[in-house]
Amino acid sequence: MSESQICLRLLVAPKTNVDVWVLPQFGDRKPFPYIHTEFAEQMARLSPNGRWLAYQSDVTTRNEIYIQTLPTPGGTWQVSTNGGTHPVWSHDGKQLFFLDLQRRMTAVEMGIGERFQAGAPKTLFPTRFVGSGLASWFDVSKDGRFLIPNQVEAAAGVPINVVINWTVGLKK
Numbered sequence: 001m002s003e004s005q006i007c008l009r010l011l012v013a014p015k016t017n018v019d020v021w022v023l024p025q026f027g028d029r030k031p032f033p034y035i036h037t038e039f040a041e042q043m044a045r046l047s048p049n050g051r052w053l054a055y056q057s058d059v060t061t062r063n064e065i066y067i068q069t070l071p072t073p074g075g076t077w078q079v080s081t082n083g084g085t086h087p088v089w090s091h092d093g094k095q096l097f098f099l100d101l102q103r104r105m106t107a108v109e110m111g112i113g114e115r116f117q118a119g120a121p122k123t124l125f126p127t128r129f130v131g132s133g134l135a136s137w138f139d140v141s142k143d144g145r146f147l148i149p150n151q152v153e154a155a156a157g158v159p160i161n162v163v164i165n166w167t168v169g170l171k172k
Helices: 166-171
Strands: 006-013 017-024 032-035 041-046 052-057 064-069 076-078 085-089 095-099 104-109 122-126
Touching: 017 041, 032 052, 041 085, 052 085, 052 095, 064 095
Parallel strands: none
Antiparallel strands: 006 017, 017 032, 041 052, 052 064, 064 076, 085 095, 095 104, 104 122
């Protein structure tokens, strides 16, 4: 199953918080819950080969990054060790990037075979990442460069002139 064959959606429910649902783009196209627990599973990202799903969950009371098999749920593995949010796969699927709790970009080497394999998380660099919500605010280009928005500091106030009753000046 590849990204073109399925859509991943998040569904917020009162009893189960945020769940990951799958919407197949073939067959009956009927959506179904894929990760459905009382915890918040979000930021789901499908690996380039379509075999693995990376997501963040607060099952341990803090957000961590997990990998689960796809298309059928099987094994689940925690790949972050110091918290984690916003997982993003490299284009070849050999690395998974995420932010740790100190907003440092972190990488995990991933095996791309039939069996799950992951190395230890390695801190790459600090970020000033300020994103939140249910979307990843950074990405990795095909050549391995990071695309990260930079927070712009507020510029000094620029005066604004407001002209009231300006139509009077048109009659002269």
